[in-house]
Amino acid sequence: MTAAIVAIFIAFLVGLPIARIVHREADRLELAGTAFLHGTGAIFLLMMGLSVLGIPASIAIVGVALLAVFAVATAFAMRKRPNTAKTPALHVVDILTVATLAGYALYATLAAPWEIDFWAIWGLKGRIFHEAGGIDWRFLESRWNVFQHSDYPLLVPLNLDFTALVAGDWDDRWMGAIYVAWGASLIAVIRSLAAREATACFAALVTFAIAAPCLTRFVGLAEGALVAYGAAGVLFVRAALRDDDAGSWRQGALLLGFAANCKNEGLALLVAVTIAAALCGPRSRIVPSVKRLWPAFALAAPWLVLRAFHALPTDLAGGSLFDRLSQHLADAGAILALLASRLSQPWAWIALAVALFAVPPAAIARERFVLVAMGIQLAFLVGAYFVTPFDVAWHVWASWPRLTAQLAVPVTFVVAMALAATLSESPGIPIRESPA
């Protein structure tokens, strides 16, 4: 357990000055939340870079490199003017969120990650890379190993590898702890963003409503990291569109870039957010809005180049895509009915749908960016079942509950915030039509 906690602490420490540079007006909750996200992102980039350069990852080499990153980032952060942002006031309701997090910490660390996709995909790659001293291209390229989805990006496996480096050997018993840290980071970000627009009581209540969806039950998979990076990224872009705040743009772009390095759905999310930002932002600023997401694409690019260079296959794109699409379109009704019947936490989605009738139409219109982005992402996720090379029923059973959980955090946030604004009769903050 000590090694997992030390690894988390190192990631937090490395990410702290980076988070400070990215958003100098960040309050302490935002800093605390984004520090670990930027830290694990930096560890991923560093370990991928070492592999590309052919330098074996040892704790000495990675430790020195991280120390250098920390020193340079701290020097830059110190040159910024002092942070005057206020720390959001806490509320007694926050105790419920802390209790949820405590329950999750016990859940995620009750045993070594047990899910099939941990020891057949994410943990497997982490362990193989740890054994090989970096990304094992031979393993990824082997035709016998296609089951582990060679094309999936490597942020999660390389961070699991980093935890093993800190421990001195691969020991998966406490690897669930890193998922607690990802979830806690997202909760801190959400509490900070909610406090920008709502009273302490409503911000705490909204955060409590979203706490459980932030904490994935799929311990050991990439979902925990993807939900943390993806939801935080979407909500920072929302904040950036509302406030025209450069720091929120940078946060959103970088976190979405890291989301694209967690899973292929993160890459789809980046596309969905870019389209939604173009459609829903101020008409006079479509190009500037989209251009501000360039760091996300810059972060997504290296893995796309590497996987193309190593010819790592993508199962959805393999074979005759159009044949599968036309075949599955004939069964569209059955596929959509299957998705509806397999919807995870249906009552929560029904409550969100009903809640939309309780808020003024103008409040829904104000949240169009997130709702459009999630709508496009939903279309991507459903579309994947129409081109899947696998049995559709099996594919839906194996992935649909996880995929819908990815959408839950941003959607619940905007609906709960609109309800809170309606209750407090706050007019909300419209997306600006011109620069501040």
Place this chain on the structure above:
Amino acid sequence: MTPRRALAGLALAAVVATRVDPAYVEMLIGDRDARAKDFVPIVDVHLPQYARFLAEVRSRTAAGDSIAIVTPDAAPRELYPLAYYRASYLLPGREVLPVIDPQGGAPIPGNRAAARYVAVFGDSAGAGEAVWKGEGGALYRR
């Protein structure tokens, strides 16, 4: 209070209530030890001795060795891919080879012949020099 605000209050309460995850509440007030018994890899449930068998195989092979994984003929066919994936995880550094295509289910006799070792789970019968025979199976060098 306007009807819209009353409805918004009810809706927020519903959103909060439906998002509470009982699994995490159970961790705080329930029997965690009993729950922990459910948190085991599915292969270890169906093949209880498999992880110990693979630990024996790992201790008798070296990094870089190729090992073909064989499970009993009597075991359900659906279990083979999982057994193969689990072996890949528990035998890191080795080249783990399937003798049945995990995707299609077709036999791959070439892998059995090409591997330096054959790890036979649940049965001690195999071809080649027996490196180890014990509880759970046997390891043969070809």
